[in-house]
Amino acid sequence: MVDVAREAGVALRTVSRVVNGDATVGDELAARIRTAIDRLGYRPDVRARQLRSGRTGTIGAAVRHIADAHPVLRAVDETAREAGLTVVAMSTEDDPEREREAVMSMCGRRMDGIVIEPIADGHQYLQPEIDNGLAVVAFDRPATGVEVDTVLSDNRGGIRQAFAHLAAQGHRRIGYIGDDERIYTGHERAAAFRHCLREAGLPVEGRVHPGPIDDRRIGAALESLRRGPEGVTALVTGNFSTTVAVIRALGPDFGSLALVGFDDFGLADLLRPGLTVVAQGEREIGRTAIELFRARLAEPARPVRTVIVTTSLIVRGSGEIAP
Amino acid sequence: MVDVAREAGVALRTVSRVVNGDATVGDELAARIRTAIDRLGYRPDVRARQLRSGRTGTIGAAVRHIADAHPVLRAVDETAREAGLTVVAMSTEDDPEREREAVMSMCGRRMDGIVIEPIADGHQYLQPEIDNGLAVVAFDRPATGVEVDTVLSDNRGGIRQAFAHLAAQGHRRIGYIGDDERIYTGHERAAAFRHCLREAGLPVEGRVHPGPIDDRRIGAALESLRRGPEGVTALVTGNFSTTVAVIRALGPDFGSLALVGFDDFGLADLLRPGLTVVAQGEREIGRTAIELFRARLAEPARPVRTVIVTTSLIVRGSGEIAP
Numbered sequence: 262m263v264d265v266a267r268e269a270g271v272a273l274r275t276v277s278r279v280v281n282g283d284a285t286v287g288d289e290l291a292a293r294i295r296t297a298i299d300r301l302g303y304r305p306d307v308r309a310r311q312l313r314s315g316r317t318g319t320i321g322a323a324v325r326h327i328a329d330a331h332p333v334l335r336a337v338d339e340t341a342r343e344a345g346l347t348v349v350a351m352s353t354e355d356d357p358e359r360e361r362e363a364v365m366s367m368c369g370r371r372m373d374g375i376v377i378e379p380i381a382d383g384h385q386y387l388q389p390e391i392d393n394g395l396a397v398v399a400f401d402r403p404a405t406g407v408e409v410d411t412v413l414s415d416n417r418g419g420i421r422q423a424f425a426h427l428a429a430q431g432h433r434r435i436g437y438i439g440d441d442e443r444i445y446t447g448h449e450r451a452a453a454f455r456h457c458l459r460e461a462g463l464p465v466e467g468r469v470h471p472g473p474i475d476d477r478r479i480g481a482a483l484e485s486l487r488r489g490p491e492g493v494t495a496l497v498t499g500n501f502s503t504t505v506a507v508i509r510a511l512g513p514d515f516g517s518l519a520l521v522g523f524d525d526f527g528l529a530d531l532l533r534p535g536l537t538v539v540a541q542g543e544r545e546i547g548r549t550a551i552e553l554f555r556a557r558l559a560e561p562a563r564p565v566r567t568v569i570v571t572t573s574l575i576v577r578g579s580g581e582i583a584p
Numbered sequence: 585m586v587d588v589a590r591e592a593g594v595a596l597r598t599v600s601r602v603v604n605g606d607a608t609v610g611d612e613l614a615a616r617i618r619t620a621i622d623r624l625g626y627r628p629d630v631r632a633r634q635l636r637s638g639r640t641g642t643i644g645a646a647v648r649h650i651a652d653a654h655p656v657l658r659a660v661d662e663t664a665r666e667a668g669l670t671v672v673a674m675s676t677e678d679d680p681e682r683e684r685e686a687v688m689s690m691c692g693r694r695m696d697g698i699v700i701e702p703i704a705d706g707h708q709y710l711q712p713e714i715d716n717g718l719a720v721v722a723f724d725r726p727a728t729g730v731e732v733d734t735v736l737s738d739n740r741g742g743i744r745q746a747f748a749h750l751a752a753q754g755h756r757r758i759g760y761i762g763d764d765e766r767i768y769t770g771h772e773r774a775a776a777f778r779h780c781l782r783e784a785g786l787p788v789e790g791r792v793h794p795g796p797i798d799d800r801r802i803g804a805a806l807e808s809l810r811r812g813p814e815g816v817t818a819l820v821t822g823n824f825s826t827t828v829a830v831i832r833a834l835g836p837d838f839g840s841l842a843l844v845g846f847d848d849f850g851l852a853d854l855l856r857p858g859l860t861v862v863a864q865g866e867r868e869i870g871r872t873a874i875e876l877f878r879a880r881l882a883e884p885a886r887p888v889r890t891v892i893v894t895t896s897l898i899v900r901g902s903g904e905i906a907p
Contacts, residue, residue: 299712327645327650327657327673328660328661329653334651335649338649348675349674351670351671352661352665370693388625505851509854528849528855531855
């Protein structure tokens with residue numbers, strides 16, 4: 262850095278400010294320093310900087326698949342950037358072993374903290390890190406065995422919205438196909454759907470089909486729901502992947518029974534009919550995760566908080582088909 | 585690590601093997617060591633390990649948006665994992681300043697190298713890192729001002745496939761709407777389309793509409809292409825975002841003219857008509873990027889290579905509408 266300062270003909274302090282992203286350095290001066298940095302091949306040592314400040318300005322994000330469309334991660338990334346933080350993402354593949362590896366690798370790289378979409382297994386392994394000052398925020402599902410700030414969707418409220426919308430149009434034979442109940446959201450949504458059926462005085466038996474996301478399993482559930490004179494006239498699908506599998510299985514029959522999907526997606530309005538959905542407040546979830554993260558860094562001893570973000574019904578046609 | 589070895593009643597060497605992911609340690613032994621690691625709160629210091637081995641087993645991926653669906657990043661992530669490498673992803677937002685920050689932050693974290701979807705600006709800033717042993721592989725677009733291994737799609741070949749498919753069905757008035765020509769892929773595809781028109785002896789004037797991805801701009805281009813008795817009967821769209829904007833602008837008219845989109849996507853078969861596309865070999869691109877990466881690490885002085893991956897036409901209905 263001393264060499265860079267000499268090369269650019271500026272004070273060491275000014276180089277330090279540019280290297281540390283201080284926006285108050287004038288453009289021209291900053292450009293001169295950047296040129297000197299390039300010429301000399303100087304590389305700021307993040308680790309040395311971390312040792313001095315104790316903070317890295319970096320958040321690790323451990324999510325299912327970094328390469329899948331992920332509206333919450335997008336909101337996390339955007340909100341973090343606005344706060345001058347950088348997000349580094351890794352895939353957990355929904356595999357407890359991978360999750361642990363990814364998280365520990367992040368801890369070894371001295372991040373300020375992590376936001377995590379936790380897998381059902383215990384997260385006790387995070388406790389020493391948290392005790393050591395790591396900020397941890399869970400989203401979409403709660404972490405188990407460890408007390409951390411958490412942001413969840415109102416899964417039960419969302420299912421109630423979908424059910425009430427279909428019931429209000431006169432549907433009485435309503436089925437549900439969704440994710441595996443071993444997954445937190447899968448469990449919450451299936452349980453909420455059973456509760457809706459009971460509350461409406463409708464039979465539960467044979468109407469609720471949670472299970473793995475697998476085309477064959479979902480196709481069979483759909484067939485069993487539609488079969489016979491008592492076949493369903495309306496359907497709620499429990500997440501994006503199930504919705505897509507059901508639409509594919511319906512083929513030309515898509516539009517012949519009412520369908521409300523949990524989770525919105527970019528092309529839902531281009532389907533014919535357009536897809537009526539329960540949309541999660543993903544921007545709000547991402548924003549809240551970063552807010553909780555920053556509050557935790559600022560005040561490590563503050564009480565742990567869980568925030569529930571409401572869902573909203575978006576009407577586009579598929580959910581407004583009469584019985 | 586000594587404490588862990590004592591707690592687990594094993595040799596230090598065995599702890600080291602488990603910590604370093606050596607799969608030859610038996611499951612039971614590994615589990616015992618993991619339990620001891622948990623109990624003692626031991627955290628392997630990635631930086632210390634790096635100092636010893638000189639390698640980190642980590643690849644930084646600098647892509648447009650980490651939260652967008654990204655089939656190439658998915659293939660990079662999967663192939664890397666199969667090779668025992670971990671991928672850490674950061675967003676560049678297609679902003680040269682952000683790209684530089686992301687890449688330098690990765691260099692500061694001592695990654696073995698980076699795979700990058702480069703922005704049009706100069707990448708001279710990477711040269712000192714490369715000289716210093718950083719492996720760099722560019723994909724989707726070439727890096728400029730620096731010689732690095734590169735994986736590209738056959739953009740020109742893909743446009744030729746789309747054009748030939750429409751021409752073979754008797755279309756003579758074929759238009760193109762695509763991405764900004766300042767972007768490498770936008771330029772290649774628009775140029776290839778002009779070449780196709782000329783080669784077929786068709787007028788170019790008014791038929792080729794590259795530009796920013798903006799609903800208004802794309803809607804106006806579509807209107808101008810369809811207007812009058814000489815309006816187009818077939819259309820090629822230059823990338824995923826353009827395709828979606830065009831389908832949305834067409835509304836109920838989708839299916840009234842032939843359409844072939846560049847880029848496949850998960851729900852293309854659920855549209856009515858199904859969308860005919862030129863699909864990029866994204867898995868192949870991702871796999872090749874990791875292969876080049878590993879070859880570069882193994883032999884830093886090997887000649888720089890550019891690999892072009894072929895595209896394929898997938899017929900689903902929208903591209904088979906008669907003039």
